[in-house]
Amino acid sequence: MVDLEAVGGAATGGLIGSTLEKPAGKAGEPHNACADCGTETIGRFCHNCGNASHVHRTLLHLGEELLHGVMHFDSRTWRTLPRLVFRPGQLTRDWCLGKRTRYVSPLAMFLFTVFVMFMALSYAPAPEGGELGEQAAAAVDLARRNSELANAKVALENAPPENEAAAQAAVRVAEQNVAVASKRVGKDNGVPVSQIGDEIRTEIKADLKKESGALGFSTGSKKLDEKIKHKLDNPELAIYKLQQTFYKFSFLLIPISIPFVALLFVWKRGFTLYDHGVFVLYSLTFMSLLIMVVAALGRVGGAIGGLAFAAATIIVPMHMYYQLQGAYGLRWFSTLWRTWFLLVFSFIALTFFLLAILWLGMA
Structure with a gap:
């Protein structure tokens, strides 16, 4: 029988691995020829194989490569995050138009943000019962x-x-x-x-x-009923398994969401499914960051937690509005009605995703 959790972990790991990029190629020990293919080099990278022209052999650079390879933690991060928060539409448009060297890729940013979000929520102390x-x-x-x-x-x-x-x-x-x-x-x-x-x-x-x-209760399947009862017999373990399934299969949000965004532009030419995918990835990344901030403030409790939750209900549609307007070059009315439909589609997509997670978790 196929281990669905292993498949989910492998898929997530494969996506992360596919987004890893090559070293930045900063100044180190210079070479006139590529250390990999032997081609004579002029700039910081070999024009034949793309390998960096400089060899780094310091412990400090090893740590830099670790941070860069796992988290893309370099200057591009600090250029991407402010744009993601304050100018999401421009960020999406720049990436789709090929201006990519200055930003972190949307897929890498989404996967890492989801990982950090679940790690933070899992280890955060629970609020005391008031x-x-x-x-x-x-x-x-x-x-x-x-x-x-x-x-x-x-x-x-x-x-x-x-x-x-x-x-x-x-x-x-x-x-x-x-x-x-x-x-x-x-x-x-x-x-x-x-x-x-x-x-x-x-x-x-x-x-x-x-x-x-x-x-x-009865679902119509005796075997599924027994599985549900077995899960409910240990609710803490069931919740933990659902959290793990949510993280491992978080990438399913991408294919579920793209068709809904495409519906908003079904008669508008010039945009591809790739463009909609970039839009979805950056939008989901921002929502993950917002969830972490609201959850952290919610742990404080009191008026701060209430204000954080209330502010989130306003920030979400505002972010969608400005990302749609900037990414697709829309006028205010076209952006407004598409934002409304996007909110509705988001709830539908989230429902589909949660049903899939429940099914995978029970399986």
């Missing part, structure tokens, strides 16, 4: 207890005479649980949110072990 989080958990617990009470009353109505006493006892227990859960809502009774979460998780596991529990 009063709002405790109240939310308490409300979930109360809703569950009310559901149990309703089920117990239905069971009592349908119980045969010999089981009526046991059913009445179950109703009394359910009523007591509802009373206790009600006290947790609206005030602090010293019940930590982690304890409530552990109780809910324990009950979910107990339900999943039953033939038909409170969380009974």
